[in-house]
Amino acid sequence: MAPISAPKILTTSTFSRLSLLFTLSILMHYYSSEATLPPQTTEMVLYFQDFASGANFTLIPVAGIAGKLWTFSQFGTVFVTDDFITETPDQDSPMVGRGQGMYVTSALDGSSTHAMFSIVFVNQAYNGSTLSIQGTGKQFEAVREYAVVGGTGKFRFARGYTTFETISVDPPRGHSVIRCNVTIRHD
Template identity: 55%
Template sequence: MLSLVLLYLTIFAYSEAQQGQIKETKMTVYFQDFSGGPKATVIEITGQPDGLLSFTKFGAMFCTDDPVTEGFDENSAQIARAQGLYVTSALDGSNTHVLISIVFTNDEYKGSTLEIQGSSAQFERVREVAVVSGTGKFRFARGYATFETIYYDHTLHYAVIQCNVTVLHY
């Protein structure tokens, strides 16, 4: 039994040494979110007969594939895609459960991901959720992300959501 414990400790110490020092990365990115029209990047999975999205209906489920840009403007450089699910998880419609992968496409982080999960109080100006993991350059990431809708055009069903991310990773 003692030999198994020593083997485990040796493997663990070797793995830690291979990972290197923990780094902190902070970034601000912008989700370009279209909830309707020909450029829709968010659709309701549960489907409404009239085609209108019901973000406050308990149990409503949405799939998203938003372009993520380095700047506020829709035409700024795209650096990632925000792909995943939102589920309205509060009976009164006040919270959504967020499961999002930020999948990086830019040269610096290409192929790396940040995995975001948690309850998001959708009527709050700033919503905070956990970064629970990552891959590639963000391997073993942990931290948090805040979301703030900084622009919304009701007629175009278009929103710009600022995402501030702070993560620790190897």
Template identity: 50%
Template sequence: MASYSIRLSLLVYLAMFITSEAELGQPKETKLTLHFQDYSGGGGPNATAVQITGQPNGLLSFTKFGAIFCTDDPITQGFDLSSTEIERAQGLYVTSALHGSNTHVLISIVFTNEEYKGSTLEIQGSSAQFERVREVATVGDTGKFHLARGLTFETIHHDAAIYHAVIQCNVTILHY
């Protein structure tokens, strides 16, 4: 009797899953190129990334093992800072390699533009911070985005004098 109940439960669940997928139709593919406008600012008032542990004399220490940074970067459509903001990158970076070459990234990309407002992409993983192109896992999503995949970060501009970097993010998203 228990075996019959289990089989019936599985059949009902499978029928619900197939019905849900059929109602949604085929997923759409959206490819986005996003530009993180990162200002570490030496800890100044306009900084969008600040070190929250191990900060000696206000100088940022991106290569110090155990350093933790909090970020709230504007993300724009284009390379220029004056380009339209479409989302925010909010989260943490932790320098996780003893030799300082890797950070562990925990970021929520929170969409603020009308088309995708309220949707998020959740990013987590190891990032070789001094490599030009890095791939980091998309581990979750909300709102209009489902099944996000293929996310890369690429540093395309760095100006140490004004503590500004532009990090291009390329992502492919399958959604309904």
């Protein structure tokens, strides 16, 4: 029969390695459980106040085909926008943010617009946060849909979609109110 050996005593070096391994396993578990939390879903309705003419315009054509009229239906026309966004359709309702970016009439027949802009929040709930909107939509349809491709602040890692509906137009003032329905998932 083989003799029974005495139990090994943990050395300081072995104990340090085990402590490090234990600490690392706790940290890995903590961070992996954080990463698997389900994303939040946020839905909101915003109103873009768009002024295409007048002293306080918020949308302007900045480039297009030479010799052609720069309009929404003219292929190649580029617009820059800085619309203010409100809580309700009333332009005097509290401001939520700004819609800042560009639109390009991207279809040869003028039917589609490629949008690239950000919703920059200035209200108390989301101040400093942004949502990035991008995609191509049929600009003369009642409802246009674009992708939410990212976000910052409270909307980090945002993904989702928006729909835009023009709910009123005042041609003499060049003023349109556009309802924006946002559905996003984010951290």
